[in-house]
Amino acid sequence: MKTEVAKKINCLDLKGQHQQIKKEIFEAFEKVYENTAFSGGPFVEEFEKGFADFCGTKYAVGLNNGTSALHLVMLALGIGEGDEVIVPANTFVATAWGVSYSGATPVFVDCTSDTWQIDATKLEQKITPKTKAIIGVHLYGQPFDINAVAEIAKKHKLFLVEDAAQAQGAKYKNTVVGGFGEMACFSFYPGKNLGACGEAGGVTTNNEAYAKHLQSLRNHGSLVRYYHDEIGYNYRMGGLEGASLSIKLKYLSGWNDRRKQIAKRYQGEIKNSAVKLQLQPEWADSIYHLFVVTTENREEFIKYLNENNINPALHYPVPCHLQKAYAHLGYKKGDCPNAEYLAEHCVSLPMYAELTDEEVNRVIAVINKYGNNKG
Ligand SMILES: Cc1ncc(COP(=O)(O)O)c(C=O)c1O
Numbered sequence: 001m002k003t004e005v006a007k008k009i010n011c012l013d014l015k016g017q018h019q020q021i022k023k024e025i026f027e028a029f030e031k032v033y034e035n036t037a038f039s040g041g042p043f044v045e046e047f048e049k050g051f052a053d054f055c056g057t058k059y060a061v062g063l064n065n066g067t068s069a070l071h072l073v074m075l076a077l078g079i080g081e082g083d084e085v086i087v088p089a090n091t092f093v094a095t096a097w098g099v100s101y102s103g104a105t106p107v108f109v110d111c112t113s114d115t116w117q118i119d120a121t122k123l124e125q126k127i128t129p130k131t132k133a134i135i136g137v138h139l140y141g142q143p144f145d146i147n148a149v150a151e152i153a154k155k156h157k158l159f160l161v162e163d164a165a166q167a168q169g170a171k172y173k174n175t176v177v178g179g180f181g182e183m184a185c186f187s188f189y190p191g192k193n194l195g196a197c198g199e200a201g202g203v204t205t206n207n208e209a210y211a212k213h214l215q216s217l218r219n220h221g222s223l224v225r226y227y228h229d230e231i232g233y234n235y236r237m238g239g240l241e242g243a244s245l246s247i248k249l250k251y252l253s254g255w256n257d258r259r260k261q262i263a264k265r266y267q268g269e270i271k272n273s274a275v276k277l278q279l280q281p282e283w284a285d286s287i288y289h290l291f292v293v294t295t296e297n298r299e300e301f302i303k304y305l306n307e308n309n310i311n312p313a314l315h316y317p318v319p320c321h322l323q324k325a326y327a328h329l330g331y332k333k334g335d336c337p338n339a340e341y342l343a344e345h346c347v348s349l350p351m352y353a354e355l356t357d358e359e360v361n362r363v364i365a366v367i368n369k370y371g372n373n374k375g
Helices: 015-020 022-035 042-055 066-076 094-101 146-155 208-217 239-269 298-307 324-329 337-345 357-368
Strands: 059-063 084-088 105-109 131-137 159-163 183-187 201-205 291-294 346-349
Touching (some): 042 201, 059 066, 059 208, 066 159, 131 146, 201 208
Parallel strands (some): 084 105
Antiparallel strands (some): 183 201
């Protein structure tokens, strides 16, 4: 008799989503093709308008990826050599890249021990006369405590920037993120909750001057063709990416709701003292880009999950301040203990809208049988 082998459940699987909307996406691609609108143009503009509406901001500027968004935002704020920008140690390293590209120095601050987001109580000790901005990250899709960080930014006359790369549609105190700081940076990398068919990113803002400046910077420093007012970049969004994003934007709220449903089940039904979940403050409406947990013996836990055909991931195994790329800044182990603990103990469980109820059941049941679980 054949024993049935359970299908492997990966941390993320993009196939289901793309099968669902393949026809619509291909029709949109055809329109881009017929219009030869491959770089910027009407399909990008349509997305920019739709995304600004979605975020409740006046402007959205489409770019080639989220890292470029962070770079251009630094430039638009006039940040450069000799300046410092405070960045959480627990984030994807690209949050810091924009600061480094501008010539400024990222200054890493620890996260809290429970929400795992930027720790507002540790910000003031990082502020120096060179500090110009704080970048808060809505990591894993959960808004950071914006009011607490904004208060400190205001007190010290610093710019506040949101890195919302993982948080399209997340809400802080019932308001969609993207309009809280001077500007907010988004990634539309394919694996994000709103991901393009290709690489893409963008910035939202309520400030017209910033929006205009970003439009110029992304386009070789030019708003009028062949007239270059400053050194610029080729950071434009592609037409195919813009068209795919407009289609997916229509589905985003439904997909986010399904992720929330799955998260609710994990939160209510995973009962294993060996597995710790992220605290969800009542003001944070996360869109669960990732569902990260911690466990003491990570290697053993991952081996166990793999043996049960569950394939988790790590976000992220090395905190920014201990990355080799930033060794010259002189950080050492112990400087950001909460971020270091997370890096060593985090595990990302399967999380995407197309996970079936049976798959969610299986993840929960497997985790509840892990170790000497007594609940
Ligand atoms: C928190 C964060 N910031 C920035 C980025 C950079 O975005 P991209 O990969 O589109 O350049 C990402 C995505 O990878 C991210 O997760």
